[in-house]
Amino acid sequence: MGGEIVLCRPKQVKDVAHQDEVVRVLTNTLETTNCPHMLFYGPPGTGKTTTALAIAHQLYGPELYKSRVLELNASDDRGINVVRTKIKDFAAVAVGSGSRQGYPCPPYKIIILDEADSMTEDAQAQCFATHNGNLLQSYKILFHLIIEPLASRCAKFRFKPLSEEIMSSRILHICKEEGLNLDSEALSTLSSISQGDLRRAITYLQGAARLFGSSISAKDLVSVSGVIPQDVVQSLFAACKSGDFDSANKEVSNVIAEGYPVSQMLSQLFEVVVEADDISDEQKARICKRLGEADKCLVDGADEYLQLMNVASNTMRALCNMPQDSYE
Structure with missing residues (x-):
């Protein structure tokens, strides 16, 4: 191989x-x-x-x-x-x-x-x-x-998005033809990080095969995809829930120091917020509004640290029921 x-x-x-x-x-x-x-x-x-x-x-x-x-x-x-x-x-x-x-x-x-x-x-x-x-x-x-x-x-x-079942079926076919080994966790991870894009899934699979050989783990796929490890995203979200500004600032600084793309962090943070069962719809709406504004600012060339810190501080305000900025 x-x-x-x-x-x-x-x-x-x-x-x-x-x-x-x-x-x-x-x-x-x-x-x-x-x-x-x-x-x-x-x-x-x-x-x-x-x-x-x-x-x-x-x-x-x-x-x-x-x-x-x-x-x-x-x-x-x-x-x-x-x-x-x-x-x-x-x-x-x-x-x-x-x-x-x-x-x-x-x-x-x-x-x-x-x-x-x-x-x-x-x-x-x-x-x-x-x-x-x-x-x-x-x-x-x-x-x-x-x-x-x-x-x-x-x-x-x-053209419809491809479901996870269809993605998995096609990826398994490719793995069989190419002699690659993916366990169930790796297969589920690949389907998730590809977001219905079969071309992207094949690209990730190809990159992992080149770097790690025929046996590919979920960790290998995450490392070649540019997706931020879920524990990093959860750590930032937990710091925001704690209400401790210094903890949130530390997590934001770690994200920047590790070189993770902030636009990707916003995307994954959005998924965490939407799927959270312990926060209200109003809180989710306030957070998602900030995520959208920050994403637009990044597209326009804004500073990554400042935008992620903005999101973190306003997420903290929403989760801890603090008053929002006066201009809002």
């Missing part, structure tokens, strides 16, 4: 895992080769890119794929000039019909826009001028960022 996991994307839509409704509709569509403009949306790692590529492979096969299919990552190529040059030039040349080597090869080209919701509004609007492209893909769940005139011209396909 060399620790290298090599997986290939499905080449046919029917082989896309656990998106039964989408697969059924697309399979019927492909039989006629009369494909509408399509908009795929849903959480990451659920098969959107895989499905888009499988459609293209199934229609054109390896011989015509490169000349008939244009793939762009719209989070990088997101401006209007990309549409005016790359996309428009690609779509401008007409193509003929006629099957080759058993592939239907319909008389149109396919344009795949990964993360289409990252495109500027001007770039999305310019897409209207591109009539020969037949596939648009939104890679994230930010479906509302696709402008309405563009969304209304697309058949919409929602």
